[in-house]
Amino acid sequence: SHTAIQPIIIGDNAQAMRAAASLYEQGLWVPAIRPPTVPPGTARLRITLSAAHSHDDLACLLDALNRLEND
16 A cells, blocks of 8 residues: 555454454554454454654564564
8 A cells, every 4th residue: 555554454353353352462553453444354453653653663563573483
């Protein structure tokens, strides 16, 4: 996406909720968006970027997302 909102489609509702909870425990607020807001089977994480985020903030987010992928 070329916008400030970057979706990461997970698919499964429970898995998206677990991912959001794991990120929250690491100090990152990345909400899970589930049906009926999005179509069934397309639950996702909603990353919202802003100019207030530093390069360190983005590096922290990327590290946390990579850890999720490996769990």
